[in-house]
Amino acid sequence: MPFEIERKFLVAGDGWRVDADSGSIIRQAYLANTGKMSLRIRTRDSRATLTMKSAGMGISRLEFEYDIPLDHATALMELREGSIIEKRRHLLPWYGLTWEIDVFQGENDGLVVAEIELPHEDHGFPLPSWIGAEISGDPRYSNASLCKRPFSRWGEAPAGERVADPEM
């Protein structure tokens, strides 16, 4: 059964650009996020995928991914919840593993995140100098969350916590 084990970090500076590839554009949207699982549609260049992930605890989650036709993906994105996330993903080989460095665009501009998939939960690896704080367990940085509350609006008061009306 396909499990995904990955760790996620903020990126400090541009040091990673020397060894990374030029990247590819990813567009993705979430059609559902039930608390038990999420359903994501993603396009990357001319390839489209459908991905279901269990709402797992910690860094290990059940994940199923299937290729789908590109025109299906375009139509399915219209059934999304939240907005479409756009980012450029760069790959960087690292001691037999691969860093995926996502440079977000649009409403999430300014956010740069590095992820690394591990063969098992306690797999050790050296951290590059450009790695910042670990955010593996932080729900704000999940893509399912970013499409509802994008990075550019994190400074705003959350809905439901508005400043009281001065006329009251």
Added chain:
Amino acid sequence: MPFEIERKFLVAGDGWRVDADSGSIIRQAYLANTGKMSLRIRTRDSRATLTMKSAGMGISRLEFEYDIPLDHATALMELREGSIIEKRRHLLPWYGLTWEIDVFQGENDGLVVAEIELPHEDHGFPLPSWIGAEISGDPRYSNASLCKRPFSRWGEAPAGERVADPEM
């Protein structure tokens, strides 16, 4: 783009059994139902499918279906909302079309529904003698609804409309 156009009826009596096949067992569950779309996992004999349908109005809905491995389907059903629906589906050829007659089991025992897929919305066809009331637009009979509020419990007061506590 794959659209589904179908009409759905209750079944009156057993007259259909003469011409129908012996049927196959279907098990299905819904992983999400967002108001914009539903995500269904279904097994039928040794075949498993993932289906997404738009929450369309009337009898026409956008539908995407993909084959998935049987063991994926079994694992994915654990992420469901509501219960698993089980039914035996019989096929019956009908003037170039096909009736699908679903005899529900378990919590939906007693419910028998016939569906027919049409090439376009105003396609005409003769109704068999065993056809009862049309339920195409009735949300109670959708499988997504039956897994949350099964047929056997329709006689009960809905949640939130309980009889007042006599001690009060």
